[in-house]
Amino acid sequence: MLESDGLDRWGPREQANIPSSLSELAEYAMRMGLAGLGGAGFPTGLKLGGAGTPDLLLINGAECEPFLTCDDRLMRERAADVIQAADYLAKLSGVSNTFIGVESNKPEAIRSLRQATAAAGSSVKIRTLPARYPAGGQPMLVRALSGRRLRPGQLPAEIGVQVLNVASLYALGRAVFHGEPLISRVVTLTGRCKHPGNYEVPLGYPVNLLRKIAEPDSDARDIHVGGPMMGRKLEEIDAVTGKTSSCLIFGANRLWPAKGDESDCIRCNRCVDACPMALQPMSLLEAARSRNQHDLKQLRLDACIECGACSQVCPSNLPLRDSFRAIKKEALICRTG
Ligand code: SF4
Ligand code: SF4
Structure with missing residues (x-):
């Protein structure tokens, strides 16, 4: 049986043994539990393993749903780590160009990334995207940053593009350069609560404890997980955070109006x-x-x-x-x- 020492600190980590090929990195990413933190949770190792020979690396920093700010904070505060990971992955993949797409409503993140790029002498380019939902959708992002079009059902790798969410890339950098498996992520706590903010939360952390940290208003008992557009109402009372738990919105019922009754389609287009x-x-x-x-x-x-x-x-x-x-x-x- 595992017994906690209650110290909440890293034990000995795997010696930094930096993979020197994409296939080695794919295997290492699987071992470290890396996954897409932007929404789908697809294993990063599988994505890298099936990347083919891309000529373009696109990093998705377009956090386009309202309320979510976890990627924004990450790009502002940990830009150097993001750029280090981008340079490493670009070199390993043999791509000629790397772009990070960030929406125009995140000027601090854009500034931090540009400063980190200059400080590292990196060739990564930071591109500003229009702050319009859903700018972070994969087909939109690929088109905006590369001009290439994804056909329905087509994978970016099929058109020579590798796409990674910025938080997934950051996690990859922590694994490669610090030997850290994916055991936590940044979660936005927001809505009608006393302590909104972005918190680094261990995976498997009880939502009820996050509720205590956020201190929702007394009439904000409901919780919405994810953004208002693509997220869902949290029904499970014993829910815990996972790799795709980007955001908890307290009291969502009062933040956006409930849908009324359905009626027939009026062909308004x-x-x-x-x-x-x-x-x-x-x-x-x-x-x-x-x-x-x-x-x-x-x-x-x-x-x-x-x-x-x-x-x-x-x-x-x-x-x-x-x-x-x-x-x-x-x-x-x-x-x-
Ligand atoms: S959810 Fe609706 S608007 Fe969005 S892609 Fe599908 S059909 Fe189009
Ligand atoms: S055309 Fe579309 S938007 Fe208009 S009523 Fe029908 S389903 Fe709704």
């Missing part, structure tokens, strides 16, 4: 105008409700990035994004079950 992937959400919804696989394919359900922009603008309160998410999950279960 607002969802079409809002969709960053140029899809037809109202037609996709019909196909999802009737489980018409042929139409779902024709209408390119696979291109939906589940950003929720369509649901947000729909005057009939139709559950567009949730339906697309559910039908994709169903298809996945059918494929793997």
